[in-house]
Amino acid sequence: MSRPDTRRITLVKVVGIIFKESGKVYYFNPENLDLNLGDEVIVETSKGMEFGFVESEIMEIKDDELASPLKPVLRKATDYDKSLYERNKLREKEALKKCLELIDKYNLAMKLTEVEIAFDGSKFTFYYTSQDRVDFRELIKELALLFKNRIEMRQIGVRDEAKILGGYGPCGRRLCCTLFMKEFKPVNIKMAKDQGLPLSPFKISGACGRLMCCIKYEHSIYEDFIKKCPAKGTEVNTPQGKGLVAGYNIPLELVIIEFENEKQESFPLDKIDY
Numbered sequence: 001m002s003r004p005d006t007r008r009i010t011l012v013k014v015v016g017i018i019f020k021e022s023g024k025v026y027y028f029n030p031e032n033l034d035l036n037l038g039d040e041v042i043v044e045t046s047k048g049m050e051f052g053f054v055e056s057e058i059m060e061i062k063d064d065e066l067a068s069p070l071k072p073v074l075r076k077a078t079d080y081d082k083s084l085y086e087r088n089k090l091r092e093k094e095a096l097k098k099c100l101e102l103i104d105k106y107n108l109a110m111k112l113t114e115v116e117i118a119f120d121g122s123k124f125t126f127y128y129t130s131q132d133r134v135d136f137r138e139l140i141k142e143l144a145l146l147f148k149n150r151i152e153m154r155q156i157g158v159r160d161e162a163k164i165l166g167g168y169g170p171c172g173r174r175l176c177c178t179l180f181m182k183e184f185k186p187v188n189i190k191m192a193k194d195q196g197l198p199l200s201p202f203k204i205s206g207a208c209g210r211l212m213c214c215i216k217y218e219h220s221i222y223e224d225f226i227k228k229c230p231a232k233g234t235e236v237n238t239p240q241g242k243g244l245v246a247g248y249n250i251p252l253e254l255v256i257i258e259f260e261n262e263k264q265e266s267f268p269l270d271k272i273d274y
Contacts, residue, residue: 010063014070016056017043022163024182029070030058040077040085042119051077051085051119088117095124098146102139110134113156114164123150129161159184162208169206169214176213187211191219194226195250225250228269236274238267 015030028043035041039054077085095115103112110130117124124147128134136153143151156164163177177184192204192215206212226248230236234245236257243257246264254266 011060012063012066012070013058013060015054015058015073017041017052017073018055018182019050019052022178022180022182025055026052027066027070029072031072033073033076035073035076040082042074042077042081044071044074046071047118048122049074049119051081085119088119088121091121092117095126095143095147099126099139099143102142106136106139108134108136108139110136111161113161121149123152125152125154127154127156127160127164129156129158158208159210162206167207169212171214175207181213185213185216187213187216191215194219194222196247222250225253229255230272230274234274236272238265238272240265 013030014027015035016025017028018025026045033041035054035058037054037057041052041054042049043052092115095117096112099112099115103110109132110128112126112128114127115124116127124143126143134153140151140153159177162175163181166178167175169175173179187210189199189211192199192211195215195218197204197215204212204215229248230245232245232247235242236245236255238257240257241259243259243265245255246258247256248254249256249266252266253268255269255272256264256266257272258264
């Protein structure tokens with residue numbers, strides 16, 4: 001006979017912090033600070049102190065839901081912290097421009113996307129995309145001499161690149177990844193098939209060249225409805241007589257039935273019998 005779980009559940013306070021617009025939310029210990037949405041804060045991270053923004057209000061969660069001990073929010077950002085943050089943003093633009101010049105100078109097959117400077121200015125991280133392995137040893141040497149700091153080159157995927165650069169989708173709205181998505185969810189071609197979308201890459205691909213993230217949004221609705229419906233080609237009884245299932249209008253939760261005269265009609269699921 002197994003023993004009952006007698007571990008005591010403890011609630012701990014957490015606050016969600018982001019480090020860039022639409023960035024991933026990380027959770028920290030708010031300590032005894034009174035924090036509100038949008039507050040600018042200085043937090044302790046594994047990389048040192050960082051400047052962040054309060055994305056979610058302070059809440060309590062079970063301690064066993066934490067993957068590791070929480071790092072603390074050190075303080076609300078001071079005027080000096082804010083001026084240092086803005087100075088880093090200006091230096092990032094300068095570093096981006098200079099790095100682009102050096103990439104051209106060394107004829108490197110890479111596309112520079114973004115530069116990120118650590119809050120204390122101790123490290124410059126250059127984000128790039130490339131289809132091939134890049135030998136940027138000379139590039140790093142020259143950047144280190146120029147900025148007199150540690151230099152890190154970090155390769156990212158095309159979806160991350162689109163999130164950073166931004167743009168507009170075929171719907172005419174700003175890219176979801178730039179506007180509100182915190183993390184990328186897996187999207188596959190089966191989701192497009194389930195929704196009856198055209199399988200042409202030009203019609204279902206986003207700005208990044210991968211399947212559009214929005215295909216994921218309604219997939220569970222399509223999946224659940226199809227599970228409840230008779231398969232295509234199944235003979236069913238309807239208020240207008242017998243017919244065969246020809247398709248589905250899932251947004252309206254209707255089943256399309258074709259009769260012997262090739263006429264098609266749509267019925268709610270509860271109006272057909274099979």
